[in-house]
Amino acid sequence: MSRKPRDLKSNYCYHVTVRCNNREFKLSRHECREVLLYALKKSKEKFNFKLYALCIMSNHVHYLLEPKQPDDLPRIMHWLSWYTAMCFNRMLNRTGHFWEKRYHSSGFENTDYQRALNILQYVHANPKAAKIQQGFFMIFLIKWNYAQGWSFFLNKIPDSFHKILKLFC
Numbered sequence: 212m213s214r215k216p217r218d219l220k221s222n223y224c225y226h227v228t229v230r231c232n233n234r235e236f237k238l239s240r241h242e243c244r245e246v247l248l249y250a251l252k253k254s255k256e257k258f259n260f261k262l263y264a265l266c267i268m269s270n271h272v273h274y275l276l277e278p279k280q281p282d283d284l285p286r287i288m289h290w291l292s293w294y295t296a297m298c299f300n301r302m303l304n305r306t307g308h309f310w311e312k313r314y315h316s317s318g319f320e321n322t323d324y325q326r327a328l329n330i331l332q333y334v335h336a337n338p339k340a341a342k343i344q345q346g347f348f349m350i351f352l353i354k355w356n357y358a359q360g361w362s363f364f365l366n367k368i369p370d371s372f373h374k375i376l377k378l379f380c
Contacts (some may be wrong), residue, residue: 225275226275227274257281292310
């Protein structure tokens with residue numbers, strides 16, 4: 212049975228998740244997180260997309276991104292998956308699939324700020340929900356200069372939500 216084609220549209224943002232094969236905790240090593248951040252930086256240069264949120268958990272990753280063109284999302288995710296799988300397999304002295312199945316994505320119009328805010332909250336609450344200490348995650352936020360990714364949405368959100376956002380920054 213063939214897979215359902217992705218519904219890719221112009222001017223859409225996508226919440227994307229990818230998970231390690233067999234739900235193994237392969238991303239808990241600092242070196243793996245550094246490689247993932249490096250690969251993300253390279254893919255941003257290569258595909259020129261906007262990254263609004265990122266959460267690296269020990270067995271999965273969340274992205275909130277906006278591709279320049281609708282057809283870029285599969286290219287971005289293919290390249291990221293391919294590059295990181297090669298690096299991780301070498302680093303961890305393993306072979307085979309690193310990522311489980313295809314990535315999961317859900318899209319919404321880039322003007323739907325309420326949905327963007329909900330996803331930002333969900334992504335940023337993920338480490339807390341998994342009972343990971345804030346400092347463990349904040350190292351990558353600071354190094355990545357991550358807060359700048361929020362600027363697009365911050366200007367569109369009513370003032371009442373700014374207090375909520377500060378809880379996640």
